[in-house]
Amino acid sequence: MTNKTVQSVRGFVDILPEDVWKWRFIETTAREVFQLYGFEEIRTPVLEKTDLFSRSVGEATDIVGKEMYTFTDRSGDSLSLRPEGTVAVARAYLEHGFAKNRPESSFYYLAPMFRHERPQHGRLRQFHQIGAELFGIPGPEADAEVIALQADLLSRLGLKDFSLVLNSLGCRVCQPQYHQRLVNFLEPLAPQLCPDCRRRIQSNPLRVLDCKEAECQSLLRSQSVPRISESLCLVCQDHFSELQAILKTLELEFILDPFLVRGLDYYTRTAFEIYPGRAGGRSRTDAISAGGRYDELISELGGPSLPAVGFALGIERIILQLPELPPPATKPALALLAVGSSARRLIQKLARELKANGFPARADLKGGSLKAQFHRADRGGAELVIIIGEDEIKDQTVMVRDLKKSEQEKVPAKDIVSYLSNRLK
RNA sequence: GUGGGUGUAGCUCAAUUGGCAGAGCACUGGACUGUGGCUCCGGUGGUUGAGGGUUCGAGCCCCUUCACUCACCCCA
Incomplete structure (x- = not known):
């Protein structure tokens, strides 16, 4: 820094x-x-x-x-x-x-x-x-x-x-009357008050009354300080x-x-x-x-x-x-991972389609090793991960993996929306 | 505006009297060439907030400045 x-x-x-x-x-x-x-x-x-x-x-x-x-x-x-x-x-x-x-x-x-x-x-x-x-x-x-x-x-x-x-x-x-009464009361005491209070008598006399100096407080307490309630x-x-x-x-x-x-x-x-x-x-x-x-x-x-x-x-x-509160639970996200550049195009397109159906789908935009993509998906809070690679492109499927259960299955690409609808209620 | 405390990696913090700037987490790569978390191994990352001074030598001492923080002040 x-x-x-x-x-x-x-x-x-x-x-x-x-x-x-x-x-x-x-x-x-x-x-x-x-x-x-x-x-x-x-x-x-x-x-x-x-x-x-x-x-x-x-x-x-x-x-x-x-x-x-x-x-x-x-x-x-x-x-x-x-x-x-x-x-x-x-x-x-x-x-x-x-x-x-x-x-x-x-x-x-x-x-x-x-x-x-x-x-x-x-x-x-x-x-x-x-x-x-x-x-x-x-x-x-x-x-x-x-x-x-x-x-x-x-x-x-x-x-x-x-x-x-x-x-x-x-x-x-009644405000000006009280103000005057208070100033009249405080002025004779000024020499015994702290420097701040001496200044306050003119600038903001009410502030004298809750000065933190112990000496000012005891001095005031020994007197009968005029109160606004008596001047209303x-x-x-x-x-x-x-x-x-x-x-x-x-x-x-x-x-x-x-x-x-x-x-x-x-x-x-x-x-x-x-x-x-x-x-x-x-x-x-x-x-x-x-x-x-x-x-x-x-x-x-x-x-x-x-x-x-x-x-x-x-x-x-x-x-x-605020009392300690847990942050609100975020909607479970769907992460889409790709192996290969043509798959990368596909997942972004598919993610957009899923979003149009109301699923918070996030295509991995950075790429790199599948491992790295998985790592990001996991850190990002994804519950389900959809993987598309050469195999999936070939047989028109997508791989859906449940990160919590560590289970995965192949789903026909055309059925993915209804599959997810069942899966995520 | 006044006075005190504190500034070391993105985060949390070490560093003996003034003597080689470090660890954990995070990030990243590998072990495991298309599978995350757990483990192990490696790597990136710093003009020690900034500027000046003293010194053979400064994260450490001195001055200045900036930021944060606490109290005053003020106020929500």
Whole structure:
């Protein structure tokens, strides 16, 4: 492996055949669940105008501020590879008149996202999300529906142990008030906090609350930290407590975490994350799914005032949590081997004919000794091998060998299709 | 973006103090000229991630760089 060979771009990885079946499993399971819930698939472009993300996700967020793949195209427009899915779907929802003609719409997507982060376990620069957006329903029923969908999807995928962490971030009325209360609370403590936290007081005060430094934690625990729940307006309080009641009715367990934060600016009210494991300890591992309500996004994009709630789930992170599964059994293959060049023509022709009849027939394309051809057939998982050589050409037959039983018999060439039909059911 | 760890054949890993770069698997050929798996024998495959330095001599020490990985950060 010399460095002269071309390598893939950092953080962009190949998904090899030995792993692709996991992806397909996740994708088809997701599509099944979405169909049950009445969500429709939508596909939006990987490129959007940079402006779309900076005004919605937030100019100051890390995602927009330092992680986007942004470039100027030949006509001078600033474009970005999408760092997340929600905003693009909201754009499409507006652009195609759904907001007007069918405000209650629900969409899902399975798509690659791009963020220029430092690659790490479960964190790539091109990563893949399964996401869903439910538009037009203001009540907590919509939040609960979306959460139930995630839970159903995860358990269908075989992930039995996960915990749902829940919080309300408040709306555009109560959010700024809480923010100010928190900053007022933290500023006097700043000298005793770690350098990171001192910086966070301005940039992201909520992050101070789950700092990993023991000293910060004990300091905060000795004070009565203001909680968002105490600052919520009445409407937000109602929404949040109703949601909790619905989740209980649906028998969906959750853990309240007043310090749960979202990294994108458009979220209001409900915010949730799903972590692997029962404990709900959310400091150790990364969330496998997250989302929330974003009632202001549509209007901030220039549309009417319409509520929405959605989530996104990281496929790579799901795969890391997937229980050990045996790869699905592949259809038994038929290998066709040839001795001699005229036989080689015949097997390729015969293989094509067999494929037309639905048999996964694979003619050996490389040739060489029969032994080598047998070896490849065996390694390739063939159960039956058809051999054609001079003898078979002469008497218009083919030799059919069962690799498992180590038995073989001659079959008239013209009968091969019906012979195989009996043989392989 | 910050800090730590690791890079040796396609894969998994050896190599004494700085002293001839190796094994297993895989691939390939033969034993067995038209019959796979098992066994035995042989072969291909490496600028030791890359570049520079120290040294009679570097896989090993030093510097730089790239990649992977872990923690921070961020987030799905």
